[in-house]
Amino acid sequence: xxxxxxxxxxxxxxxxxxxxxxxxxxxxxxxxxxxxxxxxxxxxxxxxxxxxxxxxxxxxxxxxxxxxxxxxxxxxxxxxxxxxxxxxxxxxxxxxxxxxxxxxxxxxxxxxxxxxxxxxxxxxxxxxxxxxxxxxxxxxxxxxxxxxxxxxxxxxxxxxxxxxxxxxxxxxxxxxxxxxxxxxxxxxxxxxxxxxxxxxxxxxxxxxxxxxxxxxxxxxxxxxxxxxxxxxxxxxxxxxxxxxxxxxxxxxxxxxxxxxxxxxxxxxxxxxxxxxxxxxxxxxxxxxxxxxxxxxxxxxxxxxxxxxxxxxxxxxxxxxxxxxxxxxxxxxxxxxxxxxxxxxxxxxxxxxxxxxxxxxxxxxxxxxxxxxxxxxxxxxxxxxxxxxxxxxxxxxxxxxxxxx
Numbered sequence: 507x508x509x510x511x512x513x514x515x516x517x518x519x520x521x522x523x524x525x526x527x528x529x530x531x532x533x534x535x536x537x538x539x540x541x542x543x544x545x546x547x548x549x550x551x552x553x554x555x556x557x558x559x560x561x562x563x564x565x566x567x568x569x570x571x572x573x574x575x576x577x578x579x580x581x582x583x584x585x586x587x588x589x590x591x592x593x594x595x596x597x598x599x600x601x602x603x604x605x606x607x608x609x610x611x612x613x614x615x616x617x618x619x620x621x622x623x624x625x626x627x628x629x630x631x632x633x634x635x636x637x638x639x640x641x642x643x644x645x646x647x648x649x650x651x652x653x654x655x656x657x658x659x660x661x662x663x664x665x666x667x668x669x670x671x672x673x674x675x676x677x678x679x680x681x682x683x684x685x686x687x688x689x690x691x692x693x694x695x696x697x698x699x700x701x702x703x704x705x706x707x708x709x710x711x712x713x714x715x716x717x718x719x720x721x722x723x724x725x726x727x728x729x730x731x732x733x734x735x736x737x738x739x740x741x742x743x744x745x746x747x748x749x750x751x752x753x754x755x756x757x758x759x760x761x762x763x764x765x766x767x768x769x770x771x772x773x774x775x776x777x778x779x780x781x782x783x784x785x786x787x788x789x790x791x792x793x794x795x796x797x798x799x800x801x802x803x804x805x806x807x808x809x810x811x812x813x814x815x816x817x818x819x820x821x822x823x824x825x826x827x828x829x830x831x832x833x834x835x836x837x838x839x840x841x842x843x844x845x846x847x848x849x850x851x852x853x854x855x856x857x858x859x860x861x862x863x864x865x866x867x868x869x870x871x872x873x874x875x876x877x878x879x880x881x882x883x884x885x886x887x888x889x890x891x892x893x894x895x896x897x898x899x900x901x902x903x904x905x906x907x908x909x910x
Contacts, residue, residue, distance in 0.1 A: 508527065508528065508529070526538075567605075567632075568603060568605060568606045568609070568632075568633045569603070570662065570665065570666050570669065571666060572601060572602060572603060572606055573633070573634070573638075573662060574659065574662045574663060574666055575600075576597050576601070576606070576610070577655055577658050577659045577662055578659045579593075579596075579597055579600065580593055580594070580597060580655055581652060581655035581656050581659060583596065583597075584651060584652050584655065585652050590614075590617055590623060591614040591615075591617045591618050592614075594610050594611070594613050594614035594617070595610070595611065595614045597610050598610035598611045598614070605633075606633070609630050609633055612626075613626045613627070613630075616629075622643075622646060623642055623646055623651070624639055624642045624643035624646050627639045627642055635802070635803055636799045636802045636803065637658075637661075637782055637785070637786065637799055637800075637802075637803050638658060640786065640789075640791055640795070640799050641654050641657065641658055641785065641786065641789045641791070642654060642655075642658075644789040644790045644791055645789065648790060654789055657785050657788065657789065658785070661781055661782065661785050664777075664781060664862070664866060665778070665781075667866075668774060668777065668778075668866055668869060671869065671870055671873045672770070672774065672869070672873060674873070675873035675874075675876045675877060678877050678880070678881075679877075679880045679884060682884050682888075683884070686888055686891075690891070691726070693895075694722065694723045694726045694727075695723070695726055695727050695730055698719060698720065698723035699720075699723050699724060699727045701720075701899060702720040702723060702724065705720075705902050711902070712901075712902050713898070713901045713902070715894070715897065715898040715901070716898045716899070716901060716902055718898075719895065719898045719899075754807060755807050758806045758807045758808055759808075761806070762806075762808065762836065766876065766879060766880070769872055770869060770872045770873065770876070771806065772836060772837070772838065773838075773865045773868045773869045773872065774865075774869050775804060775806055775809045775836070775837075776837055776838060776841055776861070776865045777861075777862050777865035777866045777869060778803065778804060779800055779804065779809065779813070779837070779841075780841065780858040780859070780861040780862040780865065781858070781859065781862035781866075782799070782800045782803050783796055783797070783800050783858050784854075784855045784856075784858035784859040784862060786799060786800070787854060787855040787858070788855045793820055793826065794817050794820050794821045797813050797814075797816055797817035797820060797826075798813070798814065798817050800813050801813035801814045801817070808836055809836060812830075812833040812836060812837070815829075815832075816829040816830055816833070825846075825849055826845055826849065826854075827842055827843075827845040827846035827849055830842045830845060840861075841861060844857050844858075844860075844861055845857070845858070
């Protein structure tokens with residue numbers, strides 16, 4: 507037996523540390539699992555006195571499609587008169603991911619112990635957003651949970667559809683770029699070195715562009731593993747950088763500046779903002795709180811800042827339409843104008859919902875047109891690269907012909 511110092515985490519997010527005796531790390535993990543915890547890391551000494559250490563990482567992400575189906579099924583079961591704990595356990599049995607199964611089962615157990623549905627939802631912020639938790643809380647307090655779940659389902663369905671359209675529009679250019687890079691690497695490693703050997707044997711005079719291509723090809727041929735490792739490190743570094751605060755801010759700035767991407771980003775965030783705000787206002791959430799929740803639901807840092815600052819102005823007595831005026835560079839002017847109309851007529855929620863429908867349709871059209879716009883741009887890029895390589899290879903051939 508060995509004594510381990512461990513760190514474990516429950517599925518509700520609670521962290522526990524301490525010492526425990528076990529035969530090995532597997533037995534340690536099994537013992538913690540029985541207590542409802544997952545082993546994150548452990549360090550200890552075996553009977554032979556050797557130190558041992560293990561680190562376990564895992565992904566607990568629940569997909570949007572899973573939450574979409576859960577919300578729909580839960581609304582139907584509550585409408586049918588099935589108790590909330592039983593509905594959650596049925597949903598847990600239908601869930602595809604183990605993480606979601608565990609969360610739903612834990613939620614059902616918490617409700618059996620007397621916790622409110624909204625309270626137990628708030629324990630899983632990595633699964634359910636602030637929007638979801640806030641609207642469920644209002645639904646519980648007003649006795650309209652079924653209607654709130656229906657509204658949440660409609661919102662999640664729209665969000666899922668919008669994301670699917672954007673991802674679908676990006677697949678084509680990404681596939682083309684990846685294929686182009688792959689073919690380019692194969693050419694540089696397998697084809698260009700053979701041409702270089704041929705030209706060297708013929709004693710051809712090589713121009714600067716050809717020397718550059720041959721030099722790069724020889725380097726890649728001799729250091730192919732190093733090149734691939736460097737490429738992988740570069741890609742991973744870029745991905746990690748985009749997840750940092752500075753990197754995300756840079757991506758957000760670039761996305762609002764690129765002509766082809768900027769309209770889609772603005773319309774998408776406008777749709778998210780107006781639909782979420784409409785749902786929260788309809789559910790009875792105070793406008794200041796609703797704006798803060800919307801800020802947390804948005805991904806772009808500029809839009810988060812806009813909503814937070816607008817909430818601060820509204821809390822001081824400013825109308826929402828006036829609070830939104832400084833952000834007409836990221837929100838289309840029509841958003842501010844229609845919010846003003848809604849405030850004058852007392853139909854802000856309805857007008858925001860109509861705005862969301864409008865901008866979602868705009869995003870749909872924009873993503874449809876994106877492929878037709880991106881395709882010629884990609885062809886120009888590919889043509890330029892192919893032309894550069896072709897000229898670099900043809901020029902030495904002309905030099906050889908001139909010497910014959």
